């Protein structure tokens with residue numbers, strides 16, 4: 313019997329405006345998995361040569377090892393690291409050479425991959441797998457025409473942050489719609505407002521997703537519940553929905569996904585606890601829906617939840633967030649016991665009847681009077697005083713706007729507490 317072999321290519325580049333990445337996220341939700349818990353990775357000599365895209369004297373080895381280790385515990389896998397003179401990723405095709413390499417060399421195949429619209433990409437990963445979804449090889453290329461550092465040099469890519477993201481792909485994960493995930497498409501350059509350290513840290517969503525793919529240690533404390541079901545809502549809102557699990561007591565985010573066709577969803581490995589399932593429409597081009605909430609319940613093992621509508625169309629949305637005037641779809645990073653000037657932007661947010669809040673009672677946002685403005689692209693901006701209490705647990709939380717009927721739109725994972 314002939315075996316079919318397949319290939320996924322993840323190209324990672326940061327875009328600050330919303331774009332049509334919904335289809336990619338759904339496509340990448342297929343479960344790819346290494347068949348064995350030990351994965352051999354070859355570091356190309358290009359990572360250690362003095363000339364090239366990595367700043368000389370960078371501690372490359374430590375950055376690579378930390379980025380790998382970050383995934384080992386939640387995935388219950390072990391990376392074996394070796395060195396190689398192979399500098400080229402395997403060409404596109406049904407199968408590679410079976411050797412998984414990490415490279416930054418300006419080899420023809422690597423340069424080709426970053427051609428044209430990919431010239432500013434922070435990295436890419438080619439995953440070769442068989443018809444059953446077993447990964448046979450995954451090559452990671454850093455962009456030879458960019459500069460990578462380990463010392464926060466402004467304007468450069470943080471080597472460890474980029475590799476942490478690419479290793480998520482190497483293990484089979486796609487991009488995440490959780491604003492606080494290391495798997496958000498693209499990695500921001502150093503020197504921006506987005507916290508440098510944070511983008512190296514796995515969010516609850518990242519850990520939950522990788523546990524869901526690789527299984528988990530059943531003896532581990534608090535692990536795990538599988539929550540799946542279908543979103544059963546009125547048909548007037550087309551397209552996929554964003555669906556997520558949040559801790560009822562703390563408001564912390566556990567996992568986020570985009571609904572599959574027929575609006576099915578499947579959260580594979582949530583830590584046991586009391587949660588709420590929430591969903592809202594996820595097509596920036598289409599009218600937004602207010603969020604649907606399941607109500608709180610205790611999840612212990614395998615449970616089905618049919619989340620039923622009605623879904624109410626709304627004319628506002630929380631699309632962007634930022635702390636210093638620069639806005640993005642990526643979480644803002646805050647510390648407990650501090651307060652910040654927060655800006656939210658999205659269509660319709662200038663409406664004075666809207667209320668704003670977060671999913672944590674320890675994180676408050678209060679509108680700053682008269683600080684509302686609209687930019688050329690039609691997005692309304694609102695300024696807030698964001699206050700984080702001393703007692704808030706480390707985790708990722710969501711921000712919402714609510715109209716007088718109680719309909720809410722969330723920016724899921726928009727606030728991350730370090």
Ligand SMILES: [Zn+2]
Nearest residue numbers: 322323324498
């Ligand atoms: Zn990526």
